[in-house]
Amino acid sequence: MSLLKREPAGSVKSLEELFAIAAAMEQEAATRYAEIAVRMRQDGDPALAEVFERLSADERGHLASVVHRSERSKGQAPDPVRIPWELPETFDDEGVATAHPRLLSAYRALSMAVRNEERAFAFWSYVAAHAQSAEIQKAAEAMAHEELGHVSILRRERRNAFHAARRQPDAQGADGMIDLATLERRLAGKLESLVDQASPQDRGRLAGFAEEARRHADESDPASIRVTVPGQGIPDDPVALAELLADRYLEAGDSLNDDASLARVQELAGRAIARLAWLRSDLPELHDGRARAPD
Secondary structure, three states, X not given: OOOOOOOOOOOOOOHHHHHHHHHHHHHHHHHHHHXXXXXXXXXXXXXXXXXXXXXXXXXXXXXXXXHHHHHHHHOOOOOHHHOOOOOOOOOOOOOOOOXXXXXXXXXXXXXXXXXXXXXXXXXXXXXXXXXXXXXXXXXXXXXXXXXXXXXXXHHHHHHHHHHHHOOOOOOOOOOEEEEHHHHHHHHHHHHHHHHHHOOHHHHHHHHHHHHHHHHHHHOHHHHHOEEEEOOOOOOOOHHHHHHHHHHHHHHHHHHOOOHHHHHHHHHHHHHHHHHHHXXXXXXXXXXXHOOOOOO
């Protein structure tokens, strides 16, 4: 749960509570994005304002979906008084709201949005894991699945923003293709090389993630799926490589039509996001010094 700054203070005990929490999260995101959009327009950057206006509109669409599901299943709209405890923070503007527009870009804005959706995914995964009934577990898993879909869409848009920004005569190289199994084995080797350097409390997790990466590589789906890698090649830093893998699992899911394969890739994407979250949060020495993988 390292994507979240703190764990939820309790478990969700009813669908009414679940829908109230979901609505509050979507409403906060819609409001915060809209506020940033207003500031971007006031500061004379209509292009960035449009990015945040669209993000706000997307969140309002998510909110409308939650309201519809609540009305359909419980006969009423989500009621904020049903929220049982203070919600952990799942939205973080990462300083964007106060940064000068000249220091921002569509890529940075979308990167922030991606991480917010990843936090929402982590939150609902936690709720599902601690659910006290099958009904709550199923509903929370559905919420987590939707957030994973939002992550996929935003990551794709972030890639488009990155490539649009780098379309210059001196752009280096061209994107290539590689299978996911090769990337998993590369990550496993990188993580294994760090085990002896890590603190005692981190060694077990690192070794576990390395073992998991090799297990993913040995399974059929990752070996059969070929995906794009940046023109400058596979990143050497393990955190950047873990981020590239999470992105590419989501990218692969966008192109699959077979339900079984899609479900498998989405499961792997969820694990890859959890792995990335831990590496980002619990290995700051890597996070601070890495060369970020552009996507």
